[in-house]
Amino acid sequence: MNLIALAGNQNSGKTTLFNELTGTNQYVGNWPGVTVEKKMGHLKNDKQLMLLDLPGVYSLSPYTLEERISRKYLIEQPPDIILNILDSTNLERNLYLSLQLMETGLPIVLALNMWDLLKKQKRTINLKKMEYLLSVPVIPLSAVKKENISGLVTQVKKAAQEPPKYTYPEYDNRLESALEMISQQIQDHVAPSKLRWYAIKFFERDEKVIQKIKLTSHQQQEVEDIITTAENIFAESSDSIIVNARYDYVAQIMAMCVIDRNDFQMSLSDKIDRIVTNKWLALPIFVLVMWLVYYLSIQTIGTFGTDWVNDVLFGQWIPDITSDLLNTWHVSAWMKGLILNGIIGGVGSVLGFVPQIMMLFFCLGLLEDCGYMARIAFVMDRIFHRFNLSGKSFIPMLISTGCGVPGIMATRTIESEKDRKMTIMLTTFMPCSAKLTVIAMISGTFFTQQSWVAPSAYFISMLAVVGSGIFLKKTRMFAGPPQPFVMELPAYHFPRASNILHYVWSRSKSFVQKAGTIIFASCFIIWFLSNFNWQMHMVDQNHSILKSIGSVIAPIFAPLGFGDWRTTVATLAGLIAKENCVGTLRLTFGSNSAQSFVQTLTSTFTPMAGYAFLVFNLLSAPCFAAIGTMYKEYGDKRWTVRAVFYQTCLAYIVALSIYQCWLILVGNFTTTNILYATMGVSLIIYGLVVKKEKSSVKKQALI
Incomplete structure (x- = not known):
């Protein structure tokens, strides 16, 4: 074979x-x-x-x-x-x-x-x-x-x-002479077929190759003298000599083989790029595009499907049919409660957002397949570099809009270890498909006629990334210049229907499978905890295990506007999967229909408290699957704990600042509100402006 x-x-x-x-x-x-x-x-x-x-x-x-x-x-x-x-x-x-x-x-x-x-x-x-x-x-x-x-x-x-045989590409004669001399020094240590490759790697001072091939001290010195002589002749470092030699060779092939009948004419892609990547227009266009994507997904087209699924499919048809069936079978009351309220109510509240998620993926698929997503990465690179972030960090963040797990894994393309670790820490700030359910719930419940809420979640995530880059680059763990970002911009083309359908289907299928497994199990657990006490007796929610747990933690979230035990346990359930936030709220508020659920939420919380709940769950520690992937990529428990701790603290500070500043703006001038608002805003300003890297302070002192 x-x-x-x-x-x-x-x-x-x-x-x-x-x-x-x-x-x-x-x-x-x-x-x-x-x-x-x-x-x-x-x-x-x-x-x-x-x-x-x-x-x-x-x-x-x-x-x-x-x-x-x-x-x-x-x-x-x-x-x-x-x-x-x-x-x-x-x-x-x-x-x-x-x-x-x-x-x-x-x-x-x-x-x-x-x-x-x-x-x-x-x-x-x-x-x-x-x-x-x-x-x-x-x-x-x-x-x-x-x-x-x-x-x-x-x-x-x-x-x-019959394997094809060829001669090795030959470069500059001076370089070839150096490679030949290095080959003579290492020929007894490597196979003849690999001699050329190892000679080039020794010339590049490739550490892994040098460590693998054990030369004598005399041979090492001879090789180093050969490389140093070549560097003096070329007036360049050895690795630059090899890179330039390869590109010179490529340039010869291009000059002899490529025929361009359109050398002096701009292509359609070039003409479009003059606008969408323009220094001044690129960012406003990007903002407009993302607003349109979320407007179509959350406010208009996607909402029609979601309303039907919530109000009709899971609001009437399935519960009514199931209820009649259970009554016919004379199923016990607790089992009926589990099936109707726990499973259908909990899982159904999550599946109701599938139409909006499919619409979002459809829009993102169009942007990706036509070539605009690559331009977004190019545009964001210019912004990221101003704040000491690598442009390569934006690619994992784009991937994270589907799911944080592959987004974290995509950080492997980042060469700098510091930039890679920081990107792992920041990439889950982006709103993935699971977080979209929270965005859609808050937007559709508290801000029905306001189109700014859903896209604002995307831009808050971006601001969290940029702000974190400014802050973290001032610390010794991440200090240092970002790596350069090189990417090729593909030509614009009409999206292929098959690609878009596959993109939407694969991601929506993954979401539904998650709802059928993790969310199903979570809803069962939440229902059990909210209907039984510590003595395993079936009780109402006000005497349940879940309330006792939530009531202990709830005061922590009171300054954020949602210090209720039900929102507290919903936030904790979001660590398993962010979709659980919606399902848990639906279960704990005991709403029989989507309409009554909305009425209960709006009567319990103010719109800005709901928005603070959205912001906290948007930026806080991701789901267990993403945290597990972080651990695999870091290979270190301490780095994983640092990332989760930083994400949760930032989420708390941002949500606190938004809610408390809103209270002051509407005339709630209490001492507590002013203190909380001042504390939250001060911490953000301190991280962005005041904090200095300790090492740089020491250097200035020495000077």
């Missing part, structure tokens, strides 16, 4: 091609020792060819976790063939990885994906020249449109029978 490894840049269409080549013959697991997904599968109609989808990387430098995985696999467990997937529209960036793959000496086939988009740009590539220059097979195709997949399969099968 031949093993073929698919390698390529992120967003090169590698996974799409893998899915097309393997169909349903896929096996998904994790790489040994890490939680990065490992996908393998047999080629369709050919069990002798096994395909492995390597993590998407831009290089084989061991900076990100994905790069370390890919490099370790290619060097220590080399496949029979590398199928290198390139984005034809970003050839220069993609060929940089191709050269590094060729430096390993492994047989390679180049697949130029997105060939259809290249034609639309009025560009083409001379395939024969490229094959001649690189001495490797080059196949054009479109994975999305399934064009020339058969040609690629034919070439892969041919390469499996």
Whole structure:
């Protein structure tokens, strides 16, 4: 059996091609020792060819976790063939990885994906020249449109029978001379087929390679002298010499192979980007787009479906049918209460928000598939850098709008360890699909005619991220400049219906599955605790276990406006899953219908108390699944505790400031309110403006 490894840049269409080549013959697991997904599968109609989808990387430098995985696999467990997937529209960036793959000496086939988009740009590539220059097979195709997949399969099968041979890419003569001398020093320690690759890594002073290959002290000194001489000749560091040499080689290939008939004309994407990425217009456009997304999801289209599900499906049909059925079966009163109030009432109150969630994912799917999401990341990078945040941090935050767990895992692409740890801490501030149920409940209950509430949750999350970046970068744990952010902006295109439907279906399905498992179990527990006392006797809620627990903790939330035992236990239940906030409130308030639930809430709390409840649950510690993922990514309990503690404290301070300042604005000038408002606002100002990094203060004192 031949093993073929698919390698390529992120967003090169590698996974799409893998899915097309393997169909349903896929096996998904994790790489040994890490939680990065490992996908393998047999080629369709050919069990002798096994395909492995390597993590998407831009290089084989061991900076990100994905790069370390890919490099370790290619060097220590080399496949029979590398199928290198390139984005034809970003050839220069993609060929940089191709050269590094060729430096390993492994047989390679180049697949130029997105060939259809290249034609639309009025560009083409001379395939024969490229094959001649690189001495490797080059196949054009479109994975999305399934064009020339058969040609690629034919070439892969041919390469499996007779692996293509090629000469290594040769760089500047002075560099080649240095690499040859290094090869002579290390040739007794590495296999001949890997000699070129190890020589380059020694020249780059790659620490992991140097630690692995045990040279004598004399050999180490000889290698260091060779590198130092080359650095003096080039007047650059050794790693920069290699990078420049590769890009010079790529530039030669581009000049000889790429034919651009539209060199001096702006594409439609360029014209649109002049507006949506404009220095002054980009942020207002982004705000308008996100307001429209939440307006459509929470206030208009999504609300129609939610109202029907809450008022009709789970408000009348299902309860009435179930009640009649239970009466016919003469089911006991406590069992009827569990089924009607605990399960149908609790789970139904969560499932009622599915139409709004589907509408939100539909809008986000449109933005992502057309290419605008990449522009948002570009725009936010400019803002993030002003506050010492890495632009790469915004990508995990975008992912977190679906679910915080993959958002946290996406931080692996951040090279700086400090930036990565800080992003893990901040990325769950973003409103995920679970938090959307809380946003929709508060918006639909207290602010029915006000469209600002739902989008404000998104922007409060963004402000929490930016404000935290300002504060945390002043501490010794996170001090230091952010890493540069490099990304390719894909060309705009009309969203594909199949992609949007798959995007909406997969995320909505995950939400419903969660409601059918975790939320179901949580509602059962909440119902039990709210209907039994410590002696296990069935009682009313005012004498229940749940009230006794909530009453002890409730005073903590009183300054936030929702110091009621029912909102307290709803907040605690949100640690299991944020959707539990809604289900728990529905159970503890004992409402038989959505309408009575709304009336009870509005008569118990003021609108701003409801908004403070929303803000606290938006920014506080995420669900247990996200906390568990934090622990896996940190690999340290102390860092996980720090993150959860910081998130909860910030949520409390922000909610406190909002509620107490509102009380003062409406004329509630009590000593307690003024004290709370002053304390909350002062802490925020202190974190943003006053606090200085201790190390910098010491340096100034020394000066």
